[in-house]
Amino acid sequence: MKPFLYARGTKNYARFLVPAHLQATLGKRFLVFALGSGAGHELRLKAHQIEHYLSTQLLHNDAMSFDPSQFSFLDVVLRDGTQLKNINNDADLKRAKELLKALGIDASASSRMFAPLQTLQQVAPEPAPEQQVKGLKLIELVDKFFLLKSQLKPATVQAYKNTALEFQKFLKNPNITSILISDVTRFQEHLAQNKNSTRTIDNKIATLRALFNFARKQGYYFEKNPAEGRSLLTKKQRLAGGYDKFTLEEIELIFKSIEFIKEKKRDPDFYYLCCLALVTGCRVGELASLAKNDFKQTPIGTYYIKIKDAKTLAGVRSVPFPQDSIQGFKEFLNTKTENVFKYVAREGKGAGNAVGKKFTRLLETLKVKREKLVFHSLRKFLNDYLLKNNVPYEPRCQFIGHDIDDTNVAIYSKEYTEDQLNEYVKQHQDSLIIRCKL
Structure with a gap:
């Protein structure tokens, strides 16, 4: 009711x-x-x-x-x-x-x-003296949230602030204790009327859910979370509606194209970052923020990248890749001192934003126009490519940086060394490098 x-x-x-x-x-x-x-x-x-x-x-x-x-x-x-x-x-x-x-x-x-x-x-209890002048607003709750969760990425911080400000403006700046379930419903309808996609609406409501969970734990809010259980998409629908993956034919078309090859001299940072994305499956932000000392080698000679700054805990990992097989990459790396790539992080966007936009323009030039193809589709392609080439689930998850959903596997699985992971993936990475003439 x-x-x-x-x-x-x-x-x-x-x-x-x-x-x-x-x-x-x-x-x-x-x-x-x-x-x-x-x-x-x-x-x-x-x-x-x-x-x-x-x-x-x-x-x-x-x-x-x-x-x-x-x-x-x-x-x-x-x-x-x-x-x-x-x-x-x-x-x-x-x-x-x-x-x-x-x-x-x-x-x-x-x-x-x-x-x-x-x-x-006592529906309207007498406020405490310190609350009589000013109640806790949503944006103030966000500040408290990030004060205790300082490890979150700048892009995440900005996204939370934007959603909180949008919701606060819609409700005309109420105290958080007065926000009802019906307010969240009206906000969903408002977002839909303003052409937000269902996925975007769910993402914004998920942000509110996290904020109100925090408020309840910290004693700022005492009712049931008004954003709880409000997702419009099922998990299956979210997976189906995400970014698509490239086909092998599309990958060859992109990386063997004249337009992409020209970038090797015109913009080597873009060229080699795309090459790394193809053979490592790393997220664009993970690659764009790499330092030179993140490129390492094991005692028996396996080259790998140490990902320290990742979206998830599983994303913090070592990623083997055939460094010597990509023509010119070693020379490119030797010209660097600290940061490997030139891209600078923008507030709320991360360091990889410029790469993603340029890659999208490349797809448009090559007329690769299939819906939902973006830079992240390289990551999805490689994961699918390894799956189709019978790379087992556990090493594939560790290599790509995915959480293992299966409880039995997650508890009893082992962590593979860089050399062990290399044995699973190297031949398939080399195959892609040869196919794409990198």
Whole structure:
């Protein structure tokens, strides 16, 4: 039962549509409660507490009907006509329970029924002195969130701030304690009306869910997370709707094209970063932020990259690759001192943003226009290529940097050394280098 808030003159009300199966029991189609006067966030908080009471207590009790004309819920009418009026203090509550007991109604049941009444009488509790001047706003919650989670990437920080500001502006800057489930619903509808894709809507709601989970843990918010369970896409739909992967024919077309080969002299940073992406499957941000000392070699001669800055914990890994097989790469690496590639991180975008845009322009030039093909599609291609060439699941996950979903495998699997991983992937990397004439 969701509240519809409206005003008549200076008075405010919350109206609830009674579910069809309860309309006969309650004798009403709508329940209307007076909210009194107050700021918008206070009225929404009152409506939310009424909603909570209806969903957790009243609608589970089919032995009674009640008079909703009073906000307090304290005027109760039993089916035999007995009325309990104006219950507004502990003494009244005690006498009401005694009367119910005298009428043969189970006392424990009545205790459960009246348990929330004392809370409802204090719908708008007196704020603490430090809260009277200013309540906690959503953007202030974001600041507290990142104060304790300082390890998050700048792009993630910016995305959280953008979503929080958008939601806060939509709700006209309320305190977080007044935000209701219905506010999140209205925000979803607002995003859809403004041409946000379903995936984008889910991502923004996921951000709000994380913020409210944090607020509940830290004691800033006490109700159920209003963004919980609000995803519009199933996990299967999200996977199906993600970026596509290149075919082997498309990979050969791109890397053997005259346009791409010209980049070897015109923009060697772009050229070699794309080559590395093809044979390592690393994310663009992982490659763009590499330092020269991240390129290493094992005692028996296996070249590998040490990924220290990754999107996930599984992404922090060692990635073997045939450094000497890519023509000119060793000479390119020797010209570098600290950062290998020229790309600079932009706030909220990461270091790989420029690479991704240029790669997209290359696809347009080559007329590779299949939907959902982007730089990340190189990573998806390599993972699929290794799968089709029978590289086992566990070393493939470690090489690509994917979490292992299977509990049994995740707990009992071993971590492969750089040399062991190299044995699984080197022949397939060399095959791609030969096919693409890198």
